[in-house]
Amino acid sequence: MLAALGASLPLAAATPAVAAARDTGPVSAADAVVSPAAERQIIKGFGGMNHTVWISDLTPEQRNTAFGNGEGQLGFSVLRIPVHEDRANWSREVATARRAIEHGATVIASPWNPPLHMTETFVRGGQTNARRLRYDMYGSYAQHLNDFHQFMRGNGVELYAISVQNEPDYAHDWTWWTAAELVRFLRENAGSIGTRIIAPESFQYVKSISDPILNDPQALSNLDILGAHLYGTQSQNFPYPLFKQRGAGKELWMTEVYHPNSSDSADLWPQALDVGEHMHRALVDAEFQAYVWWYIRRGYGPMRENGTISKRGANMAHFSKWIRPGHRRIEATSQPAPNVYVSAYKAPDSRITVVAVNKGGAPVSQRFVLENTARSSVLSWVTDGGRTLAAQGGTGLSNGSFTATLPAASITTYVTQ
Incomplete structure (x- = not known):
């Protein structure tokens, strides 16, 4: 703790919370490839x-x-x-x-x-x-x-x-x-x-x-x-x-x-x-x-x-x-687009969780590719300016992949089913 009464130490300069949008349509991103076999640290x-x-x-x-x-x-x-x-x-x-x-x-x-x-x-x-x-x-x-x-x-x-x-x-x-x-x-x-x-x-x-x-x-x-x-x-x-x-x-x-x-x-x-x-x-x-x-x-x-x-x-x-x-982080494309941050995690039963942060000012059309998975769908939850941990409809997987729109200035969690 920096100070018992909550005084703040000057922090290093941060990037703007949300980057300005150039247009109102979804921005395309590179595939976010999730590799369950590439295991990293245990959470x-x-x-x-x-x-x-x-x-x-x-x-x-x-x-x-x-x-x-x-x-x-x-x-x-x-x-x-x-x-x-x-x-x-x-x-x-x-x-x-x-x-x-x-x-x-x-x-x-x-x-x-x-x-x-x-x-x-x-x-x-x-x-x-x-x-x-x-x-x-x-x-x-x-x-x-x-x-x-x-x-x-x-x-x-x-x-x-x-x-x-x-x-x-x-x-x-x-x-x-x-x-x-x-x-x-x-x-x-x-x-x-x-x-x-x-x-x-x-x-x-x-x-x-x-x-x-x-x-x-x-x-x-x-x-x-x-x-x-x-x-x-x-x-x-x-x-x-x-x-x-x-x-x-x-x-x-x-x-x-x-x-x-x-x-x-x-x-x-x-x-x-x-x-x-x-x-x-x-x-x-x-x-x-x-x-x-x-x-x-x-x-x-x-x-x-x-x-x-x-x-x-x-x-x-x-x-x-x-x-x-007990879940384990697995390798994923960390930044498939500017201002987009993706990480992925594997449960002991092989369920995969993906967290995607879009700090940009425009929605992003993001394709997720999950390697070597037998799962058939994902559920998701989103937080943005108007929603907090709001459940979304399920999305089907096609050959291990799905495409989702990441709303502007949002964080979304996807969990395979």
Whole structure:
């Protein structure tokens, strides 16, 4: 999180939300070829954060809206919660976490600060009261994290993973860590924690924070998930060749973002389509296995303050409702036309889901070619300026292909039947 009160870091310049149309008729595009045999990363899920100290807890109805997958629900499959430095606050996170698990979601946890007695202040540049974990408290801090894991387990919440530190490289308001300190903790202490370990959760996917972990075999052996945030990260920096080289057997998660900002309404259209493009790039270019938003319920987030799905939330739901944990991304023509973004996913039963984002100002006639499929039809759902997750009529497949019109400024999900 960039700031506890929601202040926004200036983000990198984005492309216009919707490009201007040259004419009113559908634009032709190259075929979007989907190759189920060309398998990529396994998807772990989509979700967001609940922090009951900084904002109020989700209500029981909002928990169902977030983690249920029926009509008017987001279908989230990941919940992120904080590891409060004050143990008296731990119980506050139980109710929503337990309900998320009942819906089949995965729960992860991130700390902002160790308990105060484990820290010391130091001078970091112009910051005279910077905070860090005392070197003689690394073992006690590992025990603190493990105690949280055990507490949640005892209250019916089995954590999938716990982080060492939220945004150690953007910690003006919480605890700083250097890359060397993270490596030391992973090498010497993380192995004593009884659940999977996430690190480093750099605020901007800064590779100089994670490279030393990947380059240290002992530290890497105690890492399970390389976590990153994408605040202002340029899309050309999404790929991570070193992780591909060294990260075998490790998971790659995007554990926090809001996009494109925290100042505009989540219902501002077509700006909300930026979320759909951002998720596409995170899954296709960066090959993240999970995409986790900041606060689930916020005026700029996936759920409005009244507990209903926003337009940004609908963009997320076009992925989260139909691309479930255990599905696998498969190769597809990523950009068959200017301003059109296509990604595809395969379920264990071989059903194929395609998500198509059209950020252009004109409709696009798009032919989809699904290689080696025996499926006979597709169902689809669309969100645009006037519709939200609206079901469309079924479309037949002819020799594995179908043609559909992508409305101007829209996101559409297709699922084979």
